[in-house]
Each structure stands twice: as structure tokens, then as C-alpha cells.
Amino acid sequence: xRTCTLLIFVFTMMTSALLAQQPRKCGTAxxxxxxxxxxxxxxxxxxxxxNQLQLKQQQRVLNKSFLREPTVTIPVVVHVVLPNPSVVTDxxxxxxxxxxNKDYSATNTDITKVPGVWQGIIGNAGLQFCxxxxxxxxDPTTGITRTVTSxxxxxxxxxxxxxxxxxxxxxxxxxxxxYLNIWVCALNDNYxxxxxxxxxxxxxxxxxxxxxxxxxxxxxxxxxxxxxxxxATHEIGHFFNLRHIWGDDxxxxxxxxxxxxxPLQGAENYNCPTFPLTDNCTTxxxxxxxxxxxxxxxxxxxxxxxxxxxxxxxxxxxxxxxSLKTSDGCQPVVLEPNDASISAITQPVGDVCNPAQxxxxxxLNKGSLPLTKVTIKYKIDNGNVISYNWTGNLATMATASxxxxxxxxxxxxxTITVYSELPNGVADQQTGNDTLTKNFTYLAITSYPxxxxxxxxxxxxxxxxxxxxxxxxxxxxxNTGRNSSRSIMMNNYFYAANDQVDDLxxxxxxxxxxxxxxxxxxxxxxxxxxTSTINNLWDTLEVLVTTDCGxxxxxxxxxxxxxxxxxxxxxxxxxxxxxxxEWRRDTVxxxxxxxxxxxxxxxxxxxxxxxxxxxxxxxxxxxxVNKNLREKGILLIPNPFQQTFYIVFYQIxxxxxxxAVYDVSGRQVTQKSATELVNNKLTFDLVNAPNGVYFVxxxxxxxxxxxxxxxxx
Numbered sequence: 001x002r003t004c005t006l007l008i009f010v011f012t013m014m015t016s017a018l019l020a021q022q023p024r025k026c027g028t029a030x031x032x033x034x035x036x037x038x039x040x041x042x043x044x045x046x047x048x049x050x051n052q053l054q055l056k057q058q059q060r061v062l063n064k065s066f067l068r069e070p071t072v073t074i075p076v077v078v079h080v081v082l083p084n085p086s087v088v089t090d091x092x093x094x095x096x097x098x099x100x101n102k103d104y105s106a107t108n109t110d111i112t113k114v115p116g117v118w119q120g121i122i123g124n125a126g127l128q129f130c131x132x133x134x135x136x137x138x139d140p141t142t143g144i145t146r147t148v149t150s151x152x153x154x155x156x157x158x159x160x161x162x163x164x165x166x167x168x169x170x171x172x173x174x175x176x177x178x179y180l181n182i183w184v185c186a187l188n189d190n191y192x193x194x195x196x197x198x199x200x201x202x203x204x205x206x207x208x209x210x211x212x213x214x215x216x217x218x219x220x221x222x223x224x225x226x227x228x229x230x231x232a233t234h235e236i237g238h239f240f241n242l243r244h245i246w247g248d249d250x251x252x253x254x255x256x257x258x259x260x261x262x263p264l265q266g267a268e269n270y271n272c273p274t275f276p277l278t279d280n281c282t283t284x285x286x287x288x289x290x291x292x293x294x295x296x297x298x299x300x301x302x303x304x305x306x307x308x309x310x311x312x313x314x315x316x317x318x319x320x321x322x323s324l325k326t327s328d329g330c331q332p333v334v335l336e337p338n339d340a341s342i343s344a345i346t347q348p349v350g351d352v353c354n355p356a357q358x359x360x361x362x363x364l365n366k367g368s369l370p371l372t373k374v375t376i377k378y379k380i381d382n383g384n385v386i387s388y389n390w391t392g393n394l395a396t397m398a399t400a401s402x403x404x405x406x407x408x409x410x411x412x413x414x415t416i417t418v419y420s421e422l423p424n425g426v427a428d429q430q431t432g433n434d435t436l437t438k439n440f441t442y443l444a445i446t447s448y449p450x451x452x453x454x455x456x457x458x459x460x461x462x463x464x465x466x467x468x469x470x471x472x473x474x475x476x477x478x479n480t481g482r483n484s485s486r487s488i489m490m491n492n493y494f495y496a497a498n499d500q501v502d503d504l505x506x507x508x509x510x511x512x513x514x515x516x517x518x519x520x521x522x523x524x525x526x527x528x529x530x531t532s533t534i535n536n537l538w539d540t541l542e543v544l545v546t547t548d549c550g551x552x553x554x555x556x557x558x559x560x561x562x563x564x565x566x567x568x569x570x571x572x573x574x575x576x577x578x579x580x581x582e583w584r585r586d587t588v589x590x591x592x593x594x595x596x597x598x599x600x601x602x603x604x605x606x607x608x609x610x611x612x613x614x615x616x617x618x619x620x621x622x623x624x625v626n627k628n629l630r631e632k633g634i635l636l637i638p639n640p641f642q643q644t645f646y647i648v649f650y651q652i653x654x655x656x657x658x659x660a661v662y663d664v665s666g667r668q669v670t671q672k673s674a675t676e677l678v679n680n681k682l683t684f685d686l687v688n689a690p691n692g693v694y695f696v697x698x699x700x701x702x703x704x705x706x707x708x709x710x711x712x713x
Contacts (some may be wrong), residue, residue: 027191043439060315075327083149088480134332135174158202179327181209204336208239225298242293263281341433343436355409419435441465454487475489517589519601523613543556544602547598630650656699657700657701
């Protein structure tokens with residue numbers, strides 16, 4: 001423990017020294033700009049949203065009653081995601097909430113430092129923030145979660161999306177319609193924070209604010225010069241649609257921040273400037289408003305929002321964040337004496353491969369009295385209700401995992417419903433939390449030959465599944481195909497992220513003692529970067545097989561990226577939609593993975609912000625092998641031959657190294673490596689060789705085999 005404490009101290013001291021040397025960096029405008037540049041549709045959506053907000057602001061100015069509008073309290077949940085999340089204490093978090101309440105009500109002690117010329121336009125946002133008192137499911141909470149992560153830091157890509165999901169080392173958001181989610185973590189590349197402004201660029205599950213843990217609050221791990229809680233003040237301003245005060249136009253003086261009472265400003269300001277400060281956009285005193293929360297100065301040198309900025313934030317609250325105003329997240333939970341809840345269904349969920357399922361549920365005592373008995377009832381779809389009588393001793397807010405009796409399902413999609421009754425033998429005093437439902441799909445065996453052409457327009461098709469690990473872009477329907485009108489695609493052109501994995505899983509098949517099982521599919525793909533780019537991160541398509549209902553995945557050997565993946569030969573910096581001649585057919589031999597096993601085929605996309613990948617006309621077929629090939633293990637066909645002959649193996653010999661062809665004089669005519677085998681076959685073209693007898697030698701590690709062939713006219 002002493003070593004750990006020392007390391008934390010040294011790391012924090014190093015971080016403090018680095019912060020003192022680094023200017024403030026906010027990733028919000030950078031990330032949003034990258035999103036907008038790649039999508040005309042998004043640009044239009046944000047233009048329309050801006051028009052809505054401007055109209056709302058005008059209405060507020062005309063309707064002077066807004067001066068008397070009530071204070072709005074925003075429920076906040078703080079997710080601390082660090083290798084040691086205890087570094088950020090409750091006291092540090094509370095200090096940040098306190099500072100937000102001051103800054104968003106213009107009661108901060110340094111408000112008096114605002115120059116007199118701007119004292120009259122100081123804005124009181126009328127916003128207060130509370131740590132959530134209840135979880136989305138209605139349980140009591142401190143409004144703080146702590147997650148141990150193996151990530152040393154998170155990139156701001158996609159507004160730091162990886163910190164926002166359990167499966168990427170972060171923490172899933174609470175309902176973003178009811179809570180302002182703040183993730184506190186380590187950020188890479190010297191960023192202090194990043195936020196999601198209102199609008200469709202970011203999914204609902206990622207809405208919120210991310211703040212560097214050493215720039216959060218004013219005590220504990222907070223380090224100067226960003227130790228007064230102003231990074232969160234700044235980023236929450238973005239969350240409510242404020243722009244940087246200089247408009248992010250690189251000093252051009254052409255783009256404003258959308259607020260009338262802030263001076264035009266050319267670029268960001270750093271450190272602690274001296275008032276008055278002028279620049280190329282505002283050349284005379286009082287100059288630029290560097291002490292505004294939406295500039296980049298040190299925490300100790302920013303003091304205010306303007307009235308115009310408040311109008312913009314409150315307009316965004318009304319138009320885009322209105323559900324936060326009616327959230328009950330700040331209301332404490334009052335526990336009833338007898339209240340049992342089914343808080344989770346662990347099994348069955350997702351895809352299952354066994355018709356007999358043993359439901360596993362989590363029983364939660366939400367009553368103020370100990371829970372000693374309860375009746376649990378459950379059913380699949382509208383089937384018969386089964387009862388289970390549980391006994392035990394659960395303290396308030398304690399849980400127990402309960403295995404229920406097995407229940408059978410037919411093939412297809414189902415809903416399991418579980419609910420509790422009669423806690424401690426009396427009527428439940430809070431029935432709203434008694435019932436929980438989950439969807440699952442029993443994957444019955446699908447026979448092959450099988451074809452999926454996506455023409456039905458349903459994604460995923462019946463008995464297919466999609467695993468969207470980061471809840472962002474994933475496999476979607478495309479309105480184009482190979483000689484058809486539909487296919488399935490990964491929109492990597494707009495997927496501004498690296499190494500994001502999305503899986504597309506086929507139906508479940510039963511492999512028998514088949515001679516061969518082959519997968520065919522049509523593919524179209526493009527890249528933005530030249531394929532000669534060194535050390536580039538490429539979009540990748542891989543084909544895998546699962547034989548245990550998705551628990552593990554087995555590589556098939558098909559894995560392509562860059563030049564090996566693309567069907568459009570030149571880089572394309574646009575949203576790639578393939579033409580009819582930009583498709584090809586690929587083949588994967590599934591035989592080694594499927595004999596006497598039930599299996600699913602998995603198409604895995606790993607996105608690295610290049611361009612789109614399309615799949616169409618997926619076929620899984622069984623082929624019988626020539627009887628002679630099965631018995632002998634190898635065939636040289638045709639014999640005699642005219643120009644081309646083939647060596648076909650029943651199974652690829654692991655110890656085969658090379659194959660060479662010799663004429664009757666012993667001269668080597670041609671040679672191929674075993675690595676050139678394609679679908680268990682080597683092809684030899686002797687079109688320019690004379691007719692006659694030839695000898696084919698197969699060189700294994702410890703032996704040589706010779707076969708005779710004859711070339712004729």
C-alpha cells in the first residue's frame with residue numbers, strides 16, 4: 001500500500017507540473033468540427049438547430065418575463081474512471097458541484113473582478129446542480145460512481161466515447177434525458193475536457209461532459225492552474241450550446257460565438273492577461289473579454305457568463321435539454337417498509353442456443369425492513385406463469401442472485417417477464433419496481449445451403465445478430481447492392497474513432513461430417529488514405545466462427561485491410577457508395593471449424609475512420625468431395641492435360657513445403673510454395689511447355705512424393 005500511495009503521489013505531482021506548463025485545451029469544437037466536415041446531413045441538422053435556438057433567443061428577449069423565470073436544478077451523476085478512482089474524493093466532487101452552483105448563479109466570489117464596463121451584462125444562468133439522489137431505477141444514491149479501468153488515459157475521439165461505455169474500459173451513462181453525466185478521468189494529449197453540444201452528432205448514450213481529474217473541483221487531486229473548477233464550468237457551457245468566445249475561426253474575425261454582448265475576438269487567450277486586452281478583431285479598449293468562462297485563460301482569471309450567453313444556454317435548455325428540467329433525479333428516495341424488486345435478469349438474455357433455459361435473476365430488497373421471504377413469478381411471452389417461493393434474509397438495498405426452475409423456449413425471439421409479490425408475506429408497498437422484462441432469441445438450427453441478400457430490408461435479418469460494443473455506429477442497411485437494391489454496410493466514413501469493433505453474426509448452423517463447407521460473399525470497400533501510407537490504422541474485415549453460441553470466436557484466416565480489402569483501387573475522400581463494378585466475391589473455407597459442430601459465422605469490422613465496407617449475397621454451402629480425392633487425399637487433374645493442371649488436397653498437409661514440376665531430362669520447369677494454396681488447390685500453367693511426360697514432386701519436411709503427368713495437344 002505504501003508503494004501504491006507513493007506512486008500516486010509522484011504521478012499527481014508530475015501531472016501538476018505538466019499542467020503548469022500546458023495551456024488549456026478543450027476538445028469540444030475540434031471533435032464537432034470533424035463530425036460536421038464529413039456529413040452534409042449533419043451540417044444541415046445543426047443549421048436547423050441553430051435557427052431554432054436563435055428564434056428561441058429572440059422570443060426570450062421580447063418576453064421580458066424570462067427575467068423572473070425560476071431556478072432550474074440539474075441532477076448530476078459523476079463517474080470517476082481511473083486505475084485508482086479513490087484518488088478523486090467525495091470532497092473534491094462536492095467542491096466542483098459547489099463551484100458550478102456559484103458560477104451558474106453569478107455568486108462566485110471573483111465576480112467582482114469583472115471590469116466595470118461589463119458589470120452590467122453579467123449573466124445569472126439560474127442553474128443549480130445537485131448530485132443525484134436517486135438512480136434511474138429509483139434506488140438511493142450518492143450520485144457518484146467509481147470504476148477501476150486499465151486505461152491510462154482516454155482520447156477525445158468521438159467526445160471521449162470510450163470512457164462512456166463499460167465494454168471499452170469506461171462507465172455507461174445514466175439516462176441522459178434525466179441526468180447530466182460527468183465523467184472524470186485521465187485524458188490524453190493534454191486535453192482538460194470535452195463535451196457533447198446539443199444536436200444529433202453524438203448518440204444519447206454519450207451525452208454529457210468529460211473532465212480531466214486534475215482539473216476537476218478545487219481540492220484533492222485538482223492541480224493549479226486549473227484547480228478552481230472552471231473546466232467543468234466551461235464544458236457544461238458547451239453542453240448547453242455555448243461556443244468558444246472567439247468563434248473557433250483561427251483569428252479570421254469572420255465567425256462569431258452567436259452571442260451579441262460578447263466582443264468579437266480573434267483567437268483564444270492563455271494564462272492571465274492584463275485588462276484591457278485588444279486583438280486584431282477588437283482593436284480598441286475595452287478589448288476582448290478574456291475573463292469569460294468560454295475562453296482559455298487560467299481558472300483564477302475567468303469570472304463570468306454574459307446575459308447573452310445565459311439567453312443562449314437557457315434557450316438550449318428549453319429546446320434540446322428540456323427533460324432535465326422535469327427530472328426527479330434530485331429528489332431523495334423514501335423507502336417503504338416492504339418493497340421487493342427484481343433488479344436484473346442475468347439469464348436468458350441475447351442469443352441462446354439451448355431451448356431449456358434456467359432463469360437467473362437478482363432480487364433486491366428496497367424496503368426499510370429486512371426481507372425474509374417473497375414470491376417470484378415468471379413466464380415466457382404469454383405462456384404459463386411459474387411461481388418460486390424465496391426465503392432468506394436481505395438487509396435494505398441488499399441483493400441476492402436467484403436461480404429459477406428451467407423453462408423451455410421455441411425457436412425465435414421471446415420476452416421473459418419476472419415479477420415479485422408479497423414481500424414478507426404482505427402486499428408490496430411499491431409495485432412500480434416489481435416487474436422486469438428482457439428479450440432473448442433462441443437460435444434454432446438453420447440448414448444450408450443458405451443465402452442472405454438483405455433484400456427484405458430488415459437489419460438484422462431473422463436469426464442474425466449485431467454486437468455494437470460501443471453503442472455507436474454499427475452494421476446498417478444500405479440502399480445499394482451487387483446487382484440489387486439492398487446490402488449491409490459499416491459506415492466507417494463517419495465513424496470518427498479508432499479500433500472500434502462491430503460484429504455481425506449469422507444464424508446458427510449444424511455442421512456434419514461434410515466434405516467441405518464454404519462461405520461466399522460479395523464485398524465492396526474503399527479507403528480515404530493512400531494504401532502506401534506507413535503505420536496507418538486501417539479499417540479491417542475479419543471472418544470468424546463461434547461454436548459456443550458467441551462465447552468465444554475462432555479466426556478462420558480471413559482478415560483483410562488496406563490494399564487487400566478494397567475494391568475501389570484509388571483512395572476516395574467521400575462517403576463511398578460502390579458502383580456495379582466495384583464489387584468482388586470472396587471465399588472462406590469453413591470446413592476445419594465446422595465438422596460435427598453447430599456454428600455461427602461472424603463478420604467483424606474494426607473501424608479506423610477510413611471508408612465504408614459493404615457485404616451482400618452471403619452464401620453458406622456444403623460441397624461433396626470427389627470420391628477419389630477423399631480416398632487418396634490428393635488428385636492431380638486433369639491427366640493428361642493440355643495447358644493447365646491442378647493439385648487438389650482433401651486436407652491441407654501441414655508439413656508440405658514446396659511443389660516442383662520437372663521434365664523427363666530432370667530440368668525444373670516451375671515451382672510453387674505451399675503458401676500459395678487457395679481453397680486446398682495449387683494451379684500450374686504449362687501453356688508454353690512442350691508436350692510430353694512431366695514429374696511432379698511434393699517436398700514435405702521429411703519426405704518427397706512423385707507423380708507422373710502427361711501433356712498433350
